[in-house]
Amino acid sequence: MVAPSVNVFRALGPQLLCLAMLFAAACSSTASTPAGGSAVGGATDGEGGGQPKVQRLVFAQVPIESESNEIRVLAGQTFLQIRPVYEYLIGVDAENGKYTPQLATEWKLEPDGLSFRFKLRQGVQFHNGYGEFTSKDLEEPWRQRTRTDFVTTLAGYWRDTLSGIEKVGDYEAVYHLKRPDGNYLLTMSEQRGSMEMFSKKNFDEAGQPTIQNPMLAGTAPYQYLDRRQGEYLRFKRAPYKHWRVTPDFEEIEFRFIKEPSSRLAAFITGEAQIATLPEDLLAVAEKGGGRIINGRAAGLRTFVPLYCCYLKDPKDPSKGPLWPDSPLQDVRVRKALAKAINRDALNKAYFGGKGTPMLLPHHHPTRPGWNPDWEKRAQEAYGYDPEAAKKLLAEAGYGPGKPVVTNMLIAPAAGYSGGEDVEEAIATQWRAIGVDAKLVTMDSGERDKLLRGLQLSNHAIVDATGSDMWTGTTNGGSTLGVRGRGVELADLDKVLAEMGNTLDEKKQDELWRKAGDIMFDQYQSLPLFWLPTQVVVRKDVVAGYSFPGSITGSWTHLYTIKAVK
Numbered sequence: 077m078v079a080p081s082v083n084v085f086r087a088l089g090p091q092l093l094c095l096a097m098l099f100a101a102a103c104s105s106t107a108s109t110p111a112g113g114s115a116v117g118g119a120t121d122g123e124g125g126g127q128p129k130v131q132r133l134v135f136a137q138v139p140i141e142s143e144s145n146e147i148r149v150l151a152g153q154t155f156l157q158i159r160p161v162y163e164y165l166i167g168v169d170a171e172n173g174k175y176t177p178q179l180a181t182e183w184k185l186e187p188d189g190l191s192f193r194f195k196l197r198q199g200v201q202f203h204n205g206y207g208e209f210t211s212k213d214l215e216e217p218w219r220q221r222t223r224t225d226f227v228t229t230l231a232g233y234w235r236d237t238l239s240g241i242e243k244v245g246d247y248e249a250v251y252h253l254k255r256p257d258g259n260y261l262l263t264m265s266e267q268r269g270s271m272e273m274f275s276k277k278n279f280d281e282a283g284q285p286t287i288q289n290p291m292l293a294g295t296a297p298y299q300y301l302d303r304r305q306g307e308y309l310r311f312k313r314a315p316y317k318h319w320r321v322t323p324d325f326e327e328i329e330f331r332f333i334k335e336p337s338s339r340l341a342a343f344i345t346g347e348a349q350i351a352t353l354p355e356d357l358l359a360v361a362e363k364g365g366g367r368i369i370n371g372r373a374a375g376l377r378t379f380v381p382l383y384c385c386y387l388k389d390p391k392d393p394s395k396g397p398l399w400p401d402s403p404l405q406d407v408r409v410r411k412a413l414a415k416a417i418n419r420d421a422l423n424k425a426y427f428g429g430k431g432t433p434m435l436l437p438h439h440h441p442t443r444p445g446w447n448p449d450w451e452k453r454a455q456e457a458y459g460y461d462p463e464a465a466k467k468l469l470a471e472a473g474y475g476p477g478k479p480v481v482t483n484m485l486i487a488p489a490a491g492y493s494g495g496e497d498v499e500e501a502i503a504t505q506w507r508a509i510g511v512d513a514k515l516v517t518m519d520s521g522e523r524d525k526l527l528r529g530l531q532l533s534n535h536a537i538v539d540a541t542g543s544d545m546w547t548g549t550t551n552g553g554s555t556l557g558v559r560g561r562g563v564e565l566a567d568l569d570k571v572l573a574e575m576g577n578t579l580d581e582k583k584q585d586e587l588w589r590k591a592g593d594i595m596f597d598q599y600q601s602l603p604l605f606w607l608p609t610q611v612v613v614r615k616d617v618v619a620g621y622s623f624p625g626s627i628t629g630s631w632t633h634l635y636t637i638k639a640v641k
Contacts, residue, residue, distance in 0.1 A: 126641030129617050132310075132327040133637065136339040136348035138488050139332040141520040143305050145285040147272060147292075148220060153490035153541075155269045156629035160311045160328065161203070162272035162294035165194055166265035170633040173373025173624035175265055179209060179273055179295065189256060189579075196247040200319050203299035206275040211243040216276045220284075230270040233263060256579050259546050267544055267627055297323050297635040307332060311634070324639035336493050340364075349617040350637075352610075354494030355428040361612045371609030371625015378489060378540040379437040380417075380502065380602035381552055382410065383532040385563040390555035393566035399533035403472075403480045410563070410599035411457070412468035412480075413536075416509045417502055418460045423605060426498050431605030436592055437541075438548040440606070445588020450596055457596065458603065465509045474510070481512040485537040487520065492540055492607060499538045527560035536602075542609065543628045546576075549591065553600050563600045616640060 142154045150158060167178030180194040200209040218241060221234045237257050242250040253260060264271050274292040285291055291300040297318045298311035309330040313323050331348055333339045340357045342348040344364040353361055358368060384404040388395045403409050423431045434440075435450045435458065450457075474480045484503040489495025503513040516535070518526075526532050541548055549572065553562025556572050568591055575587040595601075609625025619638040623631065 128324055128639035128641060130349060132329055133325040134329045134331050134348040136333050136342050136351035137330045138352060138493060139334050144287055145289060145291045148284060153629050156631060157309055158291060159629060159632050160298040160634050161291050161296050161300050163296050164266040164271060166261060168266040168624055168627060170622040170624060170636045171372055173626045190253045192251045194249050198247055200295050201316060202275040202295055203293040203314060206278045206293040209295050210246040211249045213273060213276045214249050215241050216279050217271055217273055230263060256577060258579055258584055259576060262544060268547060269628060297321050298328060321635050323635040325637060328634050349614045351612055352493050353612055355426055358612055365614050365616060366612040367615045368610055368612050369621050371623050373624040373626040375542040375626025376540060376607045376609040377434055377437055378538060378604045378607055380536050381539050381562045382601060383535040386530045387555060387564045398530055402534045403482060404534055406472045407598055408468045408472040409480055412465040413506060414458050414599055414602045415461045415465040416505050417602060418505055419604060422498060422501060426494055427605060427607060431607050434603040434606050436595055437601055437603055438545045439592045443545055444585045445592050447589050447592055462509050476510060479510050479512045483514050483516045483535045485535055486515050486517045487537060489538045489540045495538050530560050541628060542626045542630055565594060565598055565600060568594045
């Protein structure tokens with residue numbers, strides 16, 4: 077069975093895809109991944125001969141929260157800065173977001189049900205003359221991800237799941253699992269971003285890089301060039317014939333510009349040729365020579381996670397919550413906050429009406445576990461109704477003389493521009509029902525420190541993610557993932573733990589629905605919208621850009637950017 081043939085399951089979401097792969101006899105490909113993406117919106121300027129109008133393509137970006145050349149300290153949206161350099165055993169197709177062979181040409185589940193055999197692509201070269209990618213390079217990435225000081229979200233996963241890697245010659249290896257795991261192939265893939273392949277020889281010589289030293293050599297079409305912290309990050313096209321694709325542009329630079337108006341100015345003047353902009357500035361950019369390009373696969377969504385309500389002892393939920401006095405501990409308060417949000421107004425004001433209302437942040441009708449009953453209950457449960465919200469607060473013991481006091485964190489929303497405006501608008505809507513919603517600004521490093529320490533006990537924020545269903549759920553309010561980022565529910569943890577240990581597709585679907593029921597009824601987070609992942613390009617320089625938009629960090633597959641020539 078060739079790998080692309082199982083991709084029909086991708087429409088049903090990452091979990092079913094993984095299960096389809098698990099039960100496939102083998103997944104293989106006899107051809108390389110297509111070289112780059114097609115022009116978008118009918119543009120064909122990038123076809124044919126000639127040279128790009130610029131050699132260094134500048135991509136004006138929202139600053140990332142944590143900058144580093146060391147994979148060990150990166151997580152979530154910060155992976156944006158390493159994705160152009162590294163490849164994975166299992167890739168993601170730029171055109172449709174489906175899984176595709178990358179550094180592995182085929183893979184299959186072994187008869188023991190606990191091992192996966194991978195055949196590796198031959199002839200793939202590492203950057204900077206570090207030689208050919210072979211099975212000897214597989215173990216160090218895993219070893220680094222199981223270190224106790226590895227702080228990314230999946231460190232615990234790799235320690236608990238993988239027992240070892242058996243090398244079978246230079247181009248074949250068997251990954252041995254400690255237990256059956258329905259998320260293993262997903263976690264190995266580019267979609268989740270957890271097992272980037274780097275050169276063992278480079279690591280042995282240089283060790284872990286720092287912000288001042290280059291990234292470890294990868295195998296992607298672009299390699300690391302240089303960076304200036306807080307200002308830019310640059311990549312250079314591999315100076316040899318890449319096994320997969322030769323990008324049009326010699327260099328690509330992420331230019332970090334905080335203010336949307338400044339990003340727009342850079343775009344209009346031609347200083348930047350690609351930019352991320354809030355909805356109200358996209359029309360201006362179009363009039364200034366731009367064209368909007370959308371990601372090809374649905375996945376970006378925005379919602380309000382509640383930083384509160386952690387379990388004192390996850391192993392013994394009977395010990396109760398860590399912060400019992402937080403008003404957000406009361407499900408009636410969480411429901412009131414949900415019903416106080418005027419989503420239609422937000423959609424029109426900040427997203428140009430392009431947002432599709434959601435019921436749960438990670439469940440969707442095309443994904444596993446969808447319950448049609450949620451749609452029937454949507455209006456009563458989450459529909460905008462300020463008077464009903466006030467009654468819920470009264471039932472919880474709050475009113476004019478004793479308002480709910482909570483905090484809205486003002487910070488950029490990873491994945492799209494203008495998150496701060498949405499946060500302030502939601503806080504204003506909460507005040508309309510009598511909530512004392514305070515606006516809080518803090519340094520991202522301080523915020524992350526407090527989150528890790530479970531110290532943010534009564535806070536909300538507007539977030540956005542393109543992460544897969546499992547990652548989004550476990551890292552947004554579960555003790556199975558990164559704690560501190562959502563309401564922790566013991567019943568949900570039990571369901572997720574059972575889900576992670578089953579390979580049965582039907583059972584997985586049933587468990588996802590059960591998990592969804594719990595999150596829906598408990599108002600674990602406050603849903604907003606599914607969004608198109610959009611970027612604006614200068615049409616006199618960029619002919620097209622194909623990217624899924626469903627991968628955390630959004631701006632992946634830079635090698636597909638086609639030049640006007």
